[in-house]
Amino acid sequence: MMAVSLAVAAIPEGLQIVSTIVLAIGVQRMVKFNAIVRTLPSVETLGSTTVICSDKTGTLTQNKMSVVEGWPEGPDSDKATLLEVSLLCTDAHLKTLAGGDYETSGDPTETAIIQAGLGLNLNKNDLEKKFPRMEExxxxxxxxxxxxxxxxxxGRLRVNVKGGLDEILSVTTRILIHGKERPITQEDRETIEKENSRMAQSALRVLAVAYRYIDAVPSPATAQTVxxxxxxxxxxGMIDPARPxxxxxxxxxxxxxIRPVMITGDHRVTAVxxxxxxxMYNPGEKAITxxxxxxxxxENLYQHVRDYSVYAxxxxEHxxxxxxxxxxxGQIVAMTGDGVNDAPALKQADIGISMGIVGTEVAKDASDVILTDDNFATIVRAVEEGRRIYDNILKAIQFLLxxxxxxxxxxFIATVLNLxxxxxxxxxxxxxxxxxxxxxxxxxxxxxxxxxxxxKPRNPGKGFFTRGMIWRIFYQGVTIGLISLAAYLVGYHDGGVALGRTMAFTVLGFSQLFHVRNLHSNRLSSFHSSxxxxxxxxxxxxxxxxxxxAVLIIPSMMNIFGIVAMDTVHWLITAGLSLVPILAVELVKWAGINHSKDEY
Incomplete structure (x- = not known):
């Protein structure tokens, strides 16, 4: 029977159950602040995150685009042409509501163009009825x-194109100025680049627009032929304000x-x-396209990756x-993504984070965490929660072990002493x-x-059995073991094995209930915590x-567990001994030796 008792004592039966349930409770808590964790181990990994690679649009910004500037400045006919080409080259939808108001849906960049068109009395739906789309x-x-x-x-056919400036200029040969077309010159290109930089430096997202008339729809209609x-x-120029x-x-x-890094499809100047x-970007840091x-x-990227704060x-695939x-x-990387093509990066990252609002199902399936509000602040809050959960798992492990x-x-001591x-x-x-x-x-x-x-983020490679953790489990376990032994010896002396066992059981149980208060912090006194x-x-x-x-007082329970009644004196002795762990841990904390330097 002694061997069975020793085996049962050595095995922390509830540890696996407790750890799993603690993680599950943490996952439930994260849902309340807009983070859905798809895999339990991700909760622990979140707390170790050292780098967050975040998309810009919608995650760092509000994803509420509005057109605030256009170039070139000129007659209204030029502005109308600029917006007309843009409107015909959008897939966003415009809906007229009962009261005469409008509702848009689709990509925020395109809905901003639709709203700008309405400001000049250009209705996307009317334009598409008048000028139907033949190909795209x-x-x-x-x-x-x-x-x-x-x-x-x-019946003339016109190609309407919008996109990034560099990509548009690479396929441009002419320019529309004051209602007239002429060949584009190097000076024109420099002026356009200058205007683009001016807008981008004002944190505007810049979209270039171009067109050409053709005689027939190419077959096949590809980027090369169109x-x-x-x-x-x-x-x-569109403004997408940063989330406050x-x-x-x-x-x-x-x-x-934690190092935050911006990854965006926008122009470098806008991104910076x-x-x-x-x-997220400070003087001396670099941006790369x-x-x-x-x-x-x-090899070069691996050596210099720390130099770059912005990827534009x-x-x-990048x-x-x-x-x-x-x-x-050696960094633990969290990566955001929302598109089908982002899935490989989400899988490669230690924590793949997909967008719940604009994210595709493929991206969500590839991710570990889904943000229901697509907000960067939620990622940081999830990291904080991951750290809290990990800390609390360590507390539970320390308590049980x-x-x-x-x-x-x-x-062991009772066995050695033949007691x-x-x-x-x-x-x-x-x-x-x-x-x-x-x-x-x-x-x-x-x-x-x-x-x-x-x-600083913890190093997951070190595991949770740090020197401080081992020390705390050891000295706190020894304290609990010795006071339980003391109770057993008192009971053994006064009433034999039965009373000794009852007192040891009482002290062991209640000392741990008092001791759990010690675990709120490894550095601060438990009395600092309400x-x-x-x-x-x-x-x-x-x-x-x-x-x-119930086990100590109810007769039927006492019989089942082999417990005997205690008198007032022995109750007082067990109560006093049960308080010893609080005094012992408080003393060790006061001496500053309850934790090791590598833990904080």
Whole structure:
């Protein structure tokens, strides 16, 4: 029977159950602030995140585009042509409501164009009825252009194209100025580039627009056959304001030792302007475009990846390289994405984060976390929650293992001294599975410590058995074991094995219920934490205490567990011994040796 007791004491039966339930409770909590965690281990990984690679549009910004500027300045006819070409080259939808108001849906860039058109009395629906679409070449992230072919006045066919400036200029041969077309010159191109930079430096997203008339629809209608010899119509500058909560979230990241990185399809100047505004880009740091990234070898990128805070004009395939480059430096990378082509990068990242609003199903399936509000601040909040959950799992592990150490030590010493069996297997199981499990679970509800986002991310390669963790499990377990042994010796001396076993069981159970209060912080006194800061834990302690009293007082339960009644003196002795762990841990904390330097 002694061997069975020792085996039961050595095995933390509730540890696996408690750890899993703590993670599940954390996942439920994350849902409340718009983060859906699809895999339980991701909760732990979130707390270790060191790099967050985030899309700009909709995640760092509000994704509420509005056209605020156009170029070139000229007669209204030029502005009308610029917007007409843009409107005919959009897939967003315009709906007229009962009261005469309008409702738009679709890509925010295109809905902004529709709204700008309404300001000049250009209704997209009316235009498409008047000038029907005959063919189209859809947008793709590689060429960064979209083209449609519409039948205009007198049956003429016109190619309408919009896209990134560099991509449009590369297929442009003429320009529309003051209502007249003429060959585009190098001076024109320099002027256009200058205007683009001016808008971009004001954090505007710049869209270039061009067109050309053709005699017939090419067969096949491809980018090569349609998007060539274009007439440059102008630029549209759109504002997409940063989310107001993002600058604070970026600061919190940096304070927590997390490197935020912007990845966007926008022009470099625009991306840098937004990144500077929200604190993600600082003087001395670098920005790189997708085309430049394609020319950089993997080895070079791995060596210099820390230099880049902004990646502009990036295609989805570049994201995988960026993730691998950071991972080569030993970093834990979180990557956001919403498109089908983002799936490989989301899979490659340690934490793939997809967008719940604009994300595709493929992206969601490839991700570990889904943001239901598409907000960067939610990512940071999820990282903070991941750290809190990990801390609380460590508390539960420390609590359960220190109890097991105490049980093993008690039985081992009693065996060596030939003092009988201080704990029967059923008493140990009662403590491990019933009395201890509820407080261990309730520790998952502990609030985060105030400095949780000022610590550096933990290194997952080190595991959770740090020197400090081992030390705490050891000395706290020894304390619990020795006071339980002391209770057993008193009872053994006064009333034999039965009374000794009863007193040891009482002290072992209640000392752990007092000891759980020590675990709120490894550095601060437990008296710094209010009893009401974790109401779930307070309730768990009370329920566990009632169950202990049930075993110690109710005759039928006493018979089942082999417990005998104690008099007042022995109750007082067990109560005094049960308080010892609080005094011991407080003393160790006061001495500053309750934790190791590598933990904080």
């Amino acid at each position: 070449v859809p947008f793709d992230s590689e060429r960064k252009r979209m083209a449609t072919i519409n039948q205009m006045e007198a 998007e060539k010899d274009l007439v440059f119509a102008g630029l549209l 909560e993002v600058p604070d979230a970026v600061k919190k990241c940096q304070t927590a030792g 302007a937004i990144a500077s505004e929200i604190g 997708g085309s430049e990234l394609s020319l950089v070898s993997d 004009r990036v295609a989805p 994201k995988v390289r960026i993730v691998r480059a950071w991972q080569s430096q 220190s109890a097991n150490v105490g049980e093993v030590l008690l039985i 009988g069996n201080p704990l029967s297997p059923i008493l140990i199981l009662w403590i491990n599975l019933v009395t201890d499990s509820l407080p261990a679970l309730a520790l998952s509800m502990d609030p985060a410590e105030k400095d949780i986002m000022t610590r 009893l009401l800061s974790n109401k779930a834990l307070l309730g768990a302690i009370m329920i566990s205490a009632l169950m202990m009293f």
